[in-house]
Amino acid sequence: MTSVVAQQEPPVQDTPMTVKPDRRIDMETGNSVPDLGMPSVGSILRKTMPPESVLVLERWKARMISELGEEGFKKLQEDTFREGQTIHTAIDELLTGTPERDLTIPEENQGHWASIQHVLADISDVCVVESVVKHPELQYGGILDCVAKYRGQWCLVDWKTSKRLKPTLKQCYDIPLQVAAYTGALNYDDNYGFQVEKALLVIAYGSGDKGHAHLLPPALTEHYWTQWLKRLHQFNLRFRHT
Structure with missing residues (x-):
């Protein structure tokens, strides 16, 4: 069985930073990675969602439409997507050298920003930000958020927003599988000359509640990698x- 880790060295401090390629996934539709001709991690997970998860999602959608109406639900989705994109942009700019005083954080994202300050303080040696990865053997791709050190440990970092608190990985549903998939793709992509064995899943809350930073050590990353392969x-x- 393919392992999440190939045989290469971890990143070194003078590794050139890889930032924001032109090839981006349509985050709303999960279409194939542009120019690579392969499905995205997100689309694969959506199309293989377990029936019980589909049922939970459909019930939630029906409840929200009942409360908000069709147009209100559509607006909720659009607002959630926009807020996620905006906070990602702010994080990217900070990690690529823009001083925090020069960042523009909209009012609707102030809570998200406050939520992850304690995590950002522990991020250092950023070497990859918003970059396409592809697994040449397994033929899937995606865009990872970041590779950096978290408290001195090299990690693939994934930033998420949530209205509900997610203090456990179980409450994150398929996101740990997504992170493991990106980690595996990074480790087999010849465009990157290094390996990572750990992942960090960071959940930012619009309420401003302290965000959760779920560190996945090698064994746990490998566990979710196995689930991803299934x-x-x-x-x-x-x-x-x-």
């Missing part, structure tokens, strides 16, 4: 081998 296999059987 979902990828399901996807291949349904959509690639027909």
Whole structure:
């Protein structure tokens, strides 16, 4: 079975930073990674979602439409997407050298920003920000958020926003699988000359509550990688081998 880690060295401090390629995933539709001709991690996970998870999602959607109406629900989705994109942009700018005093944080993102200050304080030696990764053997791709040191440990970092508190990885649903998939792709992508064995999933809350930083050590990253491979296999059987 393919491991999440290939045989290369960890990043070194003078590794050139990789920042914001032109090839970006359509985050709303999860379409294939542009120019790479392969499905995105997000689209694979959505298309292989377990029936019980689909049911929970559909019930939530029906409840929200009942409360907000069709247009209100559409606006909620648009607002959530925009807030996520905006906070990602602010984080990217900070990590690529823009002083915090020069950042523009909209009112609706002030809580998210306050929520992750304690995590940002522990991030150093950033070497990758918003960059395309692809797994040449398993044929999937995506855009990772960041590779940096967190409290002195090299990690692939993924930033998420949430209205609900997620103090455990179980409450993060498929996000740990997504992070493991990006880690595996990074480690097999020849465009990167280093390896990471750990991942960090950071949840920012619009309420301003202290964000949760879930550190996945190598064994746990490998565990979620195994779960990701099962979902990828399901996807291949349904959509690639027909």
